[in-house]
Amino acid sequence: MMDALWDFVSHMERDFERIFSSYEKWQVIGGTVIVTLLALFLKDLFYNLNDVWEDLKSWVFRMARKIPPIRNYISDQLDASRKEIEKGMFEDAADDDVPYLKVLPSEGWSKEEVIRVASNVLGGGKYDWKEGKISGGAFAGSDESYSALLVDMFGRYSLANPLHADIFPGARKMEAEIVRMTISLFKGGPEHCGCLTLGGSESLLMACKAMREWGREKGVRTPEIIICYTAHSAFDKAASILGMKIRKVRADPRTFKADLQAMERAITKNTVMLVGSAPQFPHGIIDDIEAIGQLGLKYGIPVHVDCCMGGYLLPFMEAAGYSIAPFDFRVPGVTSISADTHKYGNAPKGSSVIMYSRPEYRHLQYFVTPDWPGGIYATPTIPGSRPGGLVAVCWAALLSHGFSGYTEAARNIVRTARTIKSLISDIPELQLMGDPQAGIVAFTSDKVNILKVGDLMNQRGWHLTYVQYPPGLHICLTSLQATHDFAKNLANDLKKTLAELQQTSDLAVSGIGKVYGTAATIPDKSLIGEAAKIFLTCYYDTGFKEETSSKDI
Known part of the structure; x- marks a missing residue:
């Protein structure tokens, strides 16, 4: 065996000598270096084919967007999107009694004035999150005594700064205990x-x-x-x-x-x-x-x-x-x-x-x-610097629930989630997305436009989460939804919505469903990114109203 291998190596050596005998040594060395670098480049290209393809698409779209007619069209569409976003955002926040503040008040407000204005804007949203019809937007809040505990703890530590452990040793101790208790839950030593x-x-x-x-x-x-x-x-x-x-x-x-x-x-x-x-x-x-x-x-x-x-x-x-x-x-x-x-x-x-x-x-x-x-x-x-108040309320949350409290919450949440899984499985128009085991249940449809389902559920007071690639909806369950009738109510409204869709098949997708539907059809994802940045920019705007003095409130 070894003799045969040696003969093969010797034969290959003679062939190489015959092939390269006419070349100078520097040519052989240079050629070897070039071939090696080319091989490494091709290997890297192979492992990065997806990145190369994405870079190529980005370059094509970037070049296309420089063409004046295309650039102007995109600019007009983005500007229209901005106006639509602003309109919806400021309509949701509109309140003639509480206009936007754009300058500091010349004199500080009284405690009563601060609380009055804060109370007016607190309930400005169009969804009653305490009803539980929102997906994952709030994880607690139905227990008034628990909320009072957190408020009290935050007040006690609101000025504490864990950065200065020697000045605020209590905040440091709480922080270390939160970390150690969490590690123990995850079977750490x-x-x-x-x-x-x-x-x-x-x-x-x-x-x-x-x-x-x-x-x-x-x-x-x-x-x-x-x-x-x-x-x-x-x-x-x-x-x-x-x-x-x-x-x-x-x-x-x-x-x-x-x-x-x-x-x-x-x-x-x-x-x-x-x-x-x-x-x-x-x-x-x-x-x-x-x-x-x-x-x-x-x-x-x-x-x-x-x-x-x-x-x-x-x-x-x-x-x-x-x-x-x-x-x-x-x-x-x-x-x-x-x-x-x-x-x-x-x-x-x-x-x-x-x-x-x-x-x-x-x-x-x-x-x-x-x-x-x-x-x-x-x-x-x-x-x-970090807020010691947040450390204190987190510490209080863990201790007030204890292992038994979190276990009971998990039992109720998972039971509700699995009931929803079962009820959705019995609705012919809907299909579960995988087999979720915890607190989130996602579903889609191959029979109806799932984005339209989401829009109609919004009109019924639900705030489900839209997902994409493929399109679907999900509900993230918290303690607010872990009630005996929640799963049944959700399933019943889904059935009513599907029946409504059958009667109005030409219903156009609107709202957030329209955003996701449009996004799925746009090959240049950088445009979606630009639209998302417009939304973030509008988030910090203060509306179209004239400059409002604080004294007018």
Whole structure:
């Protein structure tokens, strides 16, 4: 065997010598370098075909938008969108008794005046969120004594700043206890650690920052994060801020779970993080965290579990009587987990916890400036000064519920969600999107325009969440909806809406449904981005009214 191999190598050597004998040595070396670089380029191109295609499409659309007639048409359409958004936004907020304030009052208001105006604008929305017909907009608020507790706690710590732990030791202690209690829920041990953040987006950004630094220590200069396209958009935000690259893989079209084979194919030498959702927001589906953890172990890549949505729901499901696949630190390969306390934890916005399997990872998320003239500047997360009041109310929320309180809430929420799943499955025109196990139920239709269903449900007082790619609707259940008749009422209104659609098949899509329907037909997604930025700009406008003096209120 070895003799045959040696003969083959010797034969190949003689062939190479014969082929290249007519070339100078520098030509052979130069040619080898060129071929090697070309091979590396083609390999990189192969792994980035999707990125190349997206870049090409963006370039084509960008060039087309420079053509004067097209540019003018787009400008006119965006301006019309701005006016429509402003009209709807200011009509919703219109109140002749409470005009917009545009300058500071010349004299400070009295306490009674501040409270009067604040009370007038408090109920300005067109949805009564306490009725529970909104999808995930509020997670608590029906218990007046609980609300009073939070108000009292915030008042006691409203001026506290955890940045100055020596001045406000109570806030620091509460913060450390929130993190440790959350780690225990996710089956972490003494070596596990974490930080309190101001929300899920910051928690995800911190995890991405830590893994970016982890990659840099290993020589990775263009760090990449692999996520399913159903993962939260906060990963896109984090990557944009941190200069990282997102690789999005498809979801299984039947289960809506992250496609593990696609995820493995997307792994490169630059990959610094694999992401699984528990659950993801659009469809409420929990990815196969155990399998993603195994991928992380196989390739030596950290795995993050985004449990922001399920943070204070999933850990209580087993105790509530519902089986669930492992999603926490029991899963080998999981290095970080994010969990929002301001969702199912029923704490006021905004608070969240980012957790790590080892202190070394948390160490990488810190921000430190050792040579600033103002002193050594160090913060665990993005903000410097932080509101101690939010720490206090989060701490109070956790302690007032306790394990039994959250378990009972989980039992009611999941029971309601599964009742809705069953009732929707019995409606011929609707189909569930996957098999959600927690508090979100998504559905679509291959028989009717689901966007029209959403519009008509809005007219019935419902505020369901629109999802896209493919289009659908979802309901995010909270304690406000965990009542015995909620699922039945939702199903009955869906049936009435579908019957109405059959009688008025020519009904045009309007409102938010029109926005999503239009977005799906526009190939240049940058235009959708421009329209979204117009909405954000209108958010800070103060209307078309003449300048209003504070004394006129």
